[in-house]
Every structure is written in C-alpha cells, then in structure tokens.
Amino acid sequence: MTRAAVYLPDRRSRSEGRSGPGRLEEIELDVLEVGSAHVVLPEATVRDERGGALFTGDGLGRGLVFDPSAGGGPMADAAADRAARAFGVVNAAFHTQRALRYVSGLLGHPLPRLLVRIGMHEQTRRWGGGHYRLPGQGVGADPDATSPAGEVHLGGGAGFVATSGTDRHFRAPAHNPAIVCHEVGHHVCRHTADFRLNRLRPPGQQTNKKRAVDEGTSDVITAILLDTADIYGWHRxxxxxxxxxxxxxxxxxxxxxxxxxxxxxxxxxxxxxxxxxxxxxxxxxxxxxxxxxxxxxxxxxxxxxxxxxxxxxxxxxxxxxxxxxxxxxxxxxxxxxxxxxxxxxxxxxxxxxxxxxxxxxxxxxxxxxxxxxxx
Ligand SMILES: [Zn+2]
Structure with missing residues (x-):
C-alpha cells in the first residue's frame, strides 16, 4: 500500500462549502509499480501521455502525495502544473481502482484490465472531457485506441470553474471523480451488458457508438460511487x-x-x-x-x-x-x-x-x- 492524496467524493453543494472536485484526503492506494509518468495497479494502468517525468525527484519520499494545485493548467507555474499532473494520475488511479473493486466485488469476478490515458487529443485544442474507446472504425473511431479490452481517454483540461469570488480551478478531468467514474462505467457496460455486441465483432473493429442506455447506466454507476444524484454539480x-x-x-x-x-x-x-x-x-x-x-x-x-x-x-x-x-x-x-x-x-x-x-x-x-x- 502506498500513501496517496486524492479527492474523495464530496456530497456537499457549493453553498454547503464545497470548494473543489472532492474532499482532499490521504488514503492508502494499492499500487504495483510507479513509473516516471504512470502507475500500475492490479486492475488498471494510468498514464499521463504528455511527456516529462512526474514521479521522480522530490516528493516521492511522501509516497504519492501531491498538491492538486487547483488543477494546474496554463495559469499555474511549471512546478504547480507538474504537481497537478502527478495528482491527476494518482486521483484517476484511485477512482478507477475504487470503481472497479466495487463492481467486481458485487459481480463476483474481475473485469478485463483497463488503461487510462491522460492528456489525450490535445493537438489542436485543449480538452476538458473524457471518453471510453475501443479500437475500431466508424462513429467515434479513434486511431489512438489500441487496447482491445478498452481504454479511457481524459483531456489535459480546459477552462476554469470559479470556486469563490476570486479563486478558480482549472477543469482537469483527471481531478474530477465524476468524469473518471462515468468513463469506468462504460468499461463496466462493455464487459457486462455489451449493448453494441462488440464481442461479436473482431477485436480491431469494435464500435464506439453509445446509446442512451449506456450513457444512463454509466451515470447511475457514477451516482452510486459518489453517493449523490447531482453527479456533475461541481463543474456544471x-x-x-x-x-x-x-x-x-x-x-x-x-x-x-x-x-x-x-x-x-x-x-x-x-x-x-x-x-x-x-x-x-x-x-x-x-x-x-x-x-x-x-x-x-x-x-x-x-x-x-x-x-x-x-x-x-x-x-x-x-x-x-x-x-x-x-x-x-x-x-x-x-x-x-x-x-x-x-x-x-x-x-x-x-x-x-x-x-x-x-x-x-x-x-x-x-x-x-x-x-x-x-x-
Ligand atoms: Zn459517456
């Protein structure tokens, strides 16, 4: 187990004092390996794809405890942005592990390993969202998706959420438990209900088109994991x-x-x-x-x-x-x-x-x- 700082689910509304994507706490994370910009968990690998070393040098003595730095982003200095990116990998890893362990505990078996990649699709613009991708053609085709079992792509962040009169928080999806849980929810759907019958398609020709039942199921899984109906209330x-x-x-x-x-x-x-x-x-x-x-x-x-x-x-x-x-x-x-x-x-x-x-x-x-x- 490794000490890690993460955002735990926070049911409070902003008027009740909520100031960030979650409640900042230190927890114990089950990590197999820490690379320069990735962590390997028993059920998933989470990687920042933007280059540069996040988990070397100072700070590792404290395990995986990093300052979220209000999301980092273009207005933050280099050290704060690096800490925010490191926090993002750890926070996304925690919520991926938490979601997959809850689900596999109820199902009685594990799901296929998941790859979570942060800082994707930012060649032409910043991206504050996420999606779940399988390798294939057609609607939602994504040449970057290569894992037949599925991958979650998260943007590096875009725009700001005003948190009080003068403070603001960069919208980094890896910092936001709701976005991570929703995308892991699609992985659960793919390997249980399989709404699009991807198991009947060749591994490299999966479809990424999602129906309302898939989006809604991923949202209710998110609500269950965050224990609130207002799943996106913080950033929306x-x-x-x-x-x-x-x-x-x-x-x-x-x-x-x-x-x-x-x-x-x-x-x-x-x-x-x-x-x-x-x-x-x-x-x-x-x-x-x-x-x-x-x-x-x-x-x-x-x-x-x-x-x-x-x-x-x-x-x-x-x-x-x-x-x-x-x-x-x-x-x-x-x-x-x-x-x-x-x-x-x-x-x-x-x-x-x-x-x-x-x-x-x-x-x-x-x-x-x-x-x-x-x-
Ligand atoms: Zn979705």
Missing amino acids: HRIPEYDRRRRKLDPRWTMAHFQGGRHGDPHADGTVWASACWSARQRVTATGADPTRFDTLLLLGLELFGRDNPAGLTGDALRERRHFSRLLAAMVEADPAMAPHVLAAMAEHGIHLGVSNNDLSRAARMGGSRLAADA
Whole structure:
C-alpha cells in the first residue's frame, strides 16, 4: 500500500462549502509499480501521455502525495502544473481502482484490465472531457485506441470553474471523480451488458457508438460511487438543476423527455434511465434493504442482459439492446423479491416492461393513455 492524496467524493453543494472536485484526503492506494509518468495497479494502468517525468525527484519520499494545485493548467507555474499532473494520475488511479473493486466485488469476478490515458487529443485544442474507446472504425473511431479490452481517454483540461469570488480551478478531468467514474462505467457496460455486441465483432473493429442506455447506466454507476444524484454539480454548477444538461438525476425526468432517433443526445436521453434507476434504488432502500441490494441487481442485470446469444450482428439484435425495458427485465430477473419496488419506481418515469423506448416515449407524452389502450 502506498500513501496517496486524492479527492474523495464530496456530497456537499457549493453553498454547503464545497470548494473543489472532492474532499482532499490521504488514503492508502494499492499500487504495483510507479513509473516516471504512470502507475500500475492490479486492475488498471494510468498514464499521463504528455511527456516529462512526474514521479521522480522530490516528493516521492511522501509516497504519492501531491498538491492538486487547483488543477494546474496554463495559469499555474511549471512546478504547480507538474504537481497537478502527478495528482491527476494518482486521483484517476484511485477512482478507477475504487470503481472497479466495487463492481467486481458485487459481480463476483474481475473485469478485463483497463488503461487510462491522460492528456489525450490535445493537438489542436485543449480538452476538458473524457471518453471510453475501443479500437475500431466508424462513429467515434479513434486511431489512438489500441487496447482491445478498452481504454479511457481524459483531456489535459480546459477552462476554469470559479470556486469563490476570486479563486478558480482549472477543469482537469483527471481531478474530477465524476468524469473518471462515468468513463469506468462504460468499461463496466462493455464487459457486462455489451449493448453494441462488440464481442461479436473482431477485436480491431469494435464500435464506439453509445446509446442512451449506456450513457444512463454509466451515470447511475457514477451516482452510486459518489453517493449523490447531482453527479456533475461541481463543474456544471452554472447550469440550473431543471436543465437536463446539468445531468442531475431527478424524479422529473421521465420518458416524456426522451428524444431518441438521430437527433437525440444519448447523454440527455440517458438521464431519464439514470434517474429512473436512482428512484428505484431509493425505493429499494426504503424497504429497509441496504443500497448495495439495488447496486447488485443492477450489475447482475447488466450481466444477464449480456448473456443472451443472438444469431448474429443484425440490426434487430442491436435495436432491441437499446431498450430500457430490456435491461429492466434482466434487473428484476436478477432479484425477483425486489421486482415490485423496482418496477413501481420505473413506472413513475414511464418505463414499463416489454415496450420499446420510442413507444414508451410516445405513451408518456400522451399521459400514458396510448400505452394503456394498446395493452
Ligand atoms: Zn459517456
């Protein structure tokens, strides 16, 4: 175990005193090896790709304890930016390990190793986001993605979050637990439900296109890991909570807000699914059960979902796998005793078994009458 400084999840809002992406604490990290700009964990490797040595010279005597330096960035001096980058590698490693250990503990087996690369795709502009990539062609193709089991790419950071009257924090994704957890969530989806049937595609021809169910599941996994519905509340605090771009999980988001189709944003549509899952988790907890009861049925449901054996990579097989109701069916199969609670919460968001996303959306917009008439 190595001493490390990281941002632990912080449920507080900014008005309650939250001033950064998390609560700065020292913890013990299970690290196998520390290189000049990477750390190797039992379940993942995390690497800063921008060149230069981060983990040599001063500071290593204190393990992996570095000053986050308010995110570093272009306004910071060289020493502060180096410390911020070192902190970013360690913080991303901690949240990757924490997420993968929680998930594999509930699944009862490990997931394939994950590679996390920081400072990617910055040749032409700064990038404050992240994505999950598999090697392949088509939408979201990324020539830099080479690991068949999947990789997380994080930008080096872009822009600032104002933290108080004069202070500001550089938006470095590796410092932000919510961004790291969301991308690890996609790795969980890929190796359980496999919404895009990538296991039927050759290793070098995977697809990176993500559906709403994938984005929403990654968001609810993030909410579980951070223990808050306002997963992006720190860096999106300027977006009101009633705006779906905030992506706060909320009972207000129902299938009536689902767009779907070519013009729908899978992240915004995914918020409906994530919100319904969060409501279901609260409903399960209200019975006196531990919240991990819901987390387990979600993960076992994802795994059951991925266990079917379609005849091939057909349009129909892929289309069916977009439907929230199909994942819901697998979740209630995983824990029949909790099914009534999960189904009741989902129904409040307009999600019912055996109905496509578009039909659920149409029914919700018509106040549920159409679905009742068809049933
Ligand atoms: Zn995503």
